[in-house]
């Protein structure tokens with residue numbers, strides 16, 4: 584192993600054309616890794632703190648880079664990430680910025696892989712044999728914080744659970760995305776796209792459910808394997824003063840549990856993310872108790888990839904799945920620890936993009952390396968297809 588020789592940080596554009604942090608890590612033996620931080624819009628209240636890109640870069644240059652260069656072995660991910668924590672000095676990364684931390688953490692992993700001449704998923708995951716592959720969840724119709732004047736529920740996700748290969752799954756999601764557009768056009772409904780490339784028509788949730796059911800069924804009939812669908816309700820964004828506020832009505836917590844349980848049964852939903860408020864472990868547990876045998880109840884804003892919050896959720900039976908977003912917690916090591924704790928307790932990890940993304944493909948490798956059953960990374964748009972296309976390449980490589 585050789586040591587880190589240099590860390591370079593710069594501002595680049597993300598998919599919303601906002602500034603984000605890109606890091607290059609160079610090693611003494613000539614290894615190189617580059618990665619960029621994504622950024623959320625419907626962020627959880629308990630996430631690691633992202634700073635303005637310029638401020639994050641200045642702070643990381645002052646505090647983190649001197650602890651890494653000529654100090655830490657590239658490829659020793661735990662030491663790299665421990666140095667980032669020490670540089671920050673605060674648990675939530677508000678010192679150097681979670682955006683600087685995650686970019687450096689991921690770039691160091693890539694430099695480590697480069698030194699070994701191994702693909703990143705192998706460096707991260709050891710002996711991946713390509714037996715299981717993450718099923719991509721494709722965002723087809725959406726609104727919430729990702730588009731104005733669209734659905735209340737943030738994401739309607741195509742889930743090609745019966746796909747024989749990752750390539751079939753990726754193309755199935757693209758076909759469902761296309762089919763939904765056709766159905767919208769047949770109904771005379773114009774639709775632009777939201778932040779993640781999903782259609783963002785001005786329709787209510789009920790109509791979105793109808794269109795998703797029709798689109799997934801039509802494509803499933805054509806390809807000959809099962810395609811279900813799921814949701815990211817992002818309910819913390821609609822929760823206000825004890826009630827869930829929808830465009831046309833409000834629901835109490837009990838009514839919200841009832842509503843989501845009914846949706847799971849009516850549409851055979853295979854996946855439901857954040858159906859309840861991010862601080863209501865108890866309501867999550869009630870819903871998981873009711874429908875957890877039939878579907879995945881996934882905590883995103885609830886857990887924020889944080890092992891302490893996950894531990895609380897495990898003790899209370901709040902969910903049977905956790906969303907994994909490295910930038911929510913700041914480093915790859917922390918994300919790995921969350922995945923390990925989840926897996927040991929029968930909680931399914933789902934690796935995820937953010938609504939603001941770059942061409943970075945680290946999460947595709949992370950999902951494969953950790954044997955995650957699902958990856959959530961959109962269905963269309965370049966910053967999403969970057970990850971999907973990488974999954975296709977990894978699958979070919981692993982054969």
Ligand code: PGA
Pocket residue numbers: 622623624625626627728815817883935936937938939
């Ligand atoms: P975000 O949304 O990246 O805007 O937080 C994605 C999600 O809620 O899963």
Ligand code: ZN
Pocket residue numbers: 815817856857883884
């Ligand atoms: Zn979410």
